[in-house]
Amino acid sequence: MEIPQVPVALSAARLWRSPTNLAVLIPNLGFVKVVSPNKFQRCNGVFLNGSDRRLMGFCSLKGNSGFVGERDLEGVLLERNGLEHSSESDKLGPDDSNVDSSSDRKQSVSGEEGVKTKPKITQNIVFVASEANPYAKTGGLGDVVGSLPVVLARRGHRVMVVIPRYMNGITDKVYGNALDTKLRIKVSCFGGDHEVAFFHEYKEGVDWVFVNHPSYHRPGNPYGDNFGAFGDNQFRFTLFCYAACEAPLVLPLGGYIYGERCIFLVNDWHASLVPILLAAKYRPYGVYKHARSVLVIHNLAHQGVEPATTFGNLGLPPEWYGALEWVFPTWARKHALDRGEAVNPLKGGIVTADRIVTVSQGYAWEITTAEGGTGLDELLRSRKSVINGITNGIDIDEWNPVSDRHISCQYSVIDLSGKAECKLALQKELGLAVRPDVPLVGFIGRLDYQKGVDLIRSSLDELMQDDVQFIMLGSGDPDIEQWMRTAECNYRDKFRGWVGFSVPVSHRVTAGCDILLMPSRFEPCGLNQLYAMRYGTVPVVHGTGGLKDTVENFDPFANGGEGRGTGWSFSPLSKEAMLGTLRIATQTYREYKNSWEGIMRRGMERDYTWEKAAAQYEQVFQWAMMDPPYCNMT
């Protein structure tokens, strides 16, 4: 095969040197590792002239093989002429703000045009997250990181997901197909050098990369065990962030590294150190100047705060303390001498990320208010011009009543009879009276203050006066778990509290119930209401965040009496409002069968795919790439 000689001077490319590697950054193509740069030769597709290191030619890195195409070359030449972006991306302007008011939100990423067509500009995308379904999942974060990357890969992007390789003896087999890349790196933090390894599995078009270290091998979930959160979580996730930053530079996945021109999609506090490391440890040395970071906030309530004295462990230059600095208000301090000084990685991520995304538009606005900002609202307001809300999609293959293998009888919007079967099967499975006529209400979720389980607890005695059945599936707060067991004893014929985490049971509850209750205090997006609607289960939710955005309140008189809406949302968050709305729902279920079926069908017919959200993310990526890095200290 003849390799074309491309007359591009090295000025269009950039050299990067580490003690062991020499690499070349080729604009528009990425970062190429050169195995042995000593003489003119072909190395990983690159031709270098040994004497003056002139770049003589290269192959396309976008596929696993092939030579540079005309389009790629055009990009290089454009950049050489000082034009950073192709004409396509020049047409796109960043939004002013989409978080201030409902009218401002209209300016938000629409993604409408991009849904059906594939993107014209593809990126190297690196997801960094603490969980990804099916490898590790404790909640909605795992669902999102398990499905969005696959959709982005299908749309033509090169996508890597980096998560820790948790070995807890129970879920180890899900990592069975991930092979040891044999690549080891040393991370300097917490007063020593720590060796981490990388495992890799290529599945559904995505490079799943697992960071291996003994601190991820222990019983429990990714964050803790029966005794609470692990005491060394700061260490575990610091190490993880360092490893995630190295992965695109060192891992030759499918033969090629991802390189320096990539977009890091960092999720929640566990990954928030990544944008800080890019700014503090890489860019000053000329690395990752072309990378951008997008911080995705799934839950602002968890920020990874630790005492200020731990800052030295993070391995960051001292001048970066300010980026993570966090001072608790006086009322939150423990004693008179407590100065409330702490380090807050999520805050650091907000300060340094190029763009910020939340998982619904409603939540994007809420986090900029004193009520929803959990102390970070002022900072978030200062960055509102780069905040976007993008409502999550769902994995429509895993959550599909037509093919769901966890439920006893499959059904669809055309034939709903299977749903009635699922209800009877669920009542039977849980030992409730098998009654098709009684409204069956469900709750699924982490037993946490966020989810409003305390409101259910305080309302249960009153709710149990009605002719309803109620099933709760959840784990978390041991106090609430115990209460669920007690409530089951008190109301044996009407209430079931399934304590634990079980994906098959969650599918059966979603399919078998008539109503799904979600009295969340706040909800960045919420996935269970989306799953419920797809299964013809009517959501009754507190009107907050993503719940308010996704559940349309039922109006029986709209559309010339045909009705409109997919559920009910109540406000304020009070026992009276919740019980009142639940009673309207159960009454509609009993007395207005046609209306009920209309609500079910409208919910089932909605588009829940990730395509629209993926197109919106692509727009955010383009905006991120157009601007210079937000934090550039060089």
Ligand SMILES: Nc1ncnc2c1ncn2[C@@H]1O[C@H](COP(=O)(O)OP(=O)(O)O[C@H]2O[C@H](CO)[C@@H](O)[C@H](O)[C@H]2O)[C@@H](O)[C@H]1O
């Ligand atoms: N006991 C149990 N057994 C089986 N499955 C269980 C379970 N408890 C919870 N789940 C599952 O975990 C997921 C929970 O997703 P959510 O979006 O409701 O919440 P979470 O608060 O974890 O996520 C955060 O991130 C997501 C994703 O962005 C946001 O939607 C959300 O608002 C934000 O709080 C669902 O798939 C649910 O079925």
